[in-house]
Amino acid sequence: MLIAHRIALDPTDKQRTYFARASGAARFSYNWALGEWKRQYLARKDDPSLPAPSDASLRRQLNALKREQFPWMFDVTKCAAQEAIIDLGGAFRAFFEKRGKYPRFKKRGVHDSFCAANEAGTFSVDGNKIKLPVIGWVRMREAVRFTGKLKRVTVSREADRWFASLMVETDDVKSVLQPQAVVGVDLGVSTLATLSQGEAIPGPKAHKVLLKRLRRANKAMARKVHAARKAQRKFGTNISKVRRKLARLHARIGNIRRDATHKATTMLAKTFRRIGIEDLNVRGMARNRCLARSIMDGGFFEFRRQLEYKARFYGATVVVADRWFPSSKTCSCCGSVKAELALSQRIFKCDNCGLEIGRDLNAARNLENLAASSESAVSACGEARSGAVRKSRVKRASVKQEPDSKAVA
Ligand SMILES: [Zn+2]
Secondary structure (H helix, E strand, C coil), rough: EEEEEEEEEECCHHHHHHHHHHHHHHHHHHHHHHHHHHHHHHHHHHHCCCCCCHHHHEEEEEEHHCCCCCCCCHHHHHHHHHHHHHHHHHHHHHHCCCCCCCCCCCCCCCCEEEEEECCCCCCEECCEEECCCCCCEEEECCCCCCCCCCEEEEEEEEEEEEEEEEEEEEECCCCCCCEEEEEEEEEEEEEEECCCCCCCCCCCCCCHHHHHHHHHHHHHHHHHHHHHHHHHCCCCCHHHHHHHHCCCCCCCCHHHHHHHHHHHHHHHHEEEEEEEEECCCHHHHHHHHHHHHHHHHHHHHHHHHHHHHHHHHCCCCCEECCCCCCCCCCCCCCCCCCCCCCCCCCECCCCCCCCEEEEHHHHHHHHHHHHHHHHHHHCCCCCCCCCCCCCCHHHHEEEECCCHHHHHH
């Protein structure tokens, strides 16, 4: 399986300049190939005998005219152009298979990056160093944590920092620490996650301070832009300074968040064999204004993405409840479902059995029950089901006494 490992780089000034130029070559090639793709596609409508554009043909075409027309490309690794066009091919495939949007031209300064594939040893890693084509050894903040074959590296910029994202092909799937354990995880607003065992994982603290600063910088930015527009001035250095500051803050907040999520998801995937989580209807909730920010903070989507790939790595299973599963409204003790439960109500009180329990913990326990019961349901019908559990089954999943055979819809 493939694992991506993202590591911050410590480049010298010369290396930074090189990274920017290689990213420029990658962006140029991507845009060139996208323009050609469109042109050749249209030309084919008039003359169907012309060959259909593909990333392979465009790579050959660019190589053929590079020396004549774009000699500056030889200053950077040829991988930058090649991999960019391979990526474009991937983007078109995603579009044709209805997984993605139609590819768009890349802008300077937005997601600057370039890639190198590890064919014939174009790059290598030695402890805290990575050797990249043309520029040579670059310092990394940490060593690669996984053993296996390095397939590809993406060097990318985030605000004023550079990162290497390494694709590692590894087959040493580790096994979970508690092979019998099932857990339900409720992703939260005030805490990052609550586990059905009662443990709560707090959200990152440094976050709040930075968010305050971000709000202030945002306001300053809006004021300056407004003043410039009013006076019909061009945006000056002050504005670009604030803009850079904003970008740095965004990057730092993102990193803190990602770090906290990584820690939590690694712990979960390492420890438990089955993990029940909720499929939050993120779009529906984001419409609710006061919840919107918390959702961004929690990065629920990112949490699930990380948990799923790490679970594969450790051999755990993630059971995702569908979004109609009443994890908050169901009593985790007797299974009776409340008609209404306001978001402000932090304690769940069951009218049926009298249970009083924290709202998040109750939800986590329901998700644990779901994860446990879906397993017996799968083994009972003898087929492995992955992904979302169907609605009909989910609703019954909270009733513990239900015989397994009936639980299969
Ligand atoms: Zn109850």
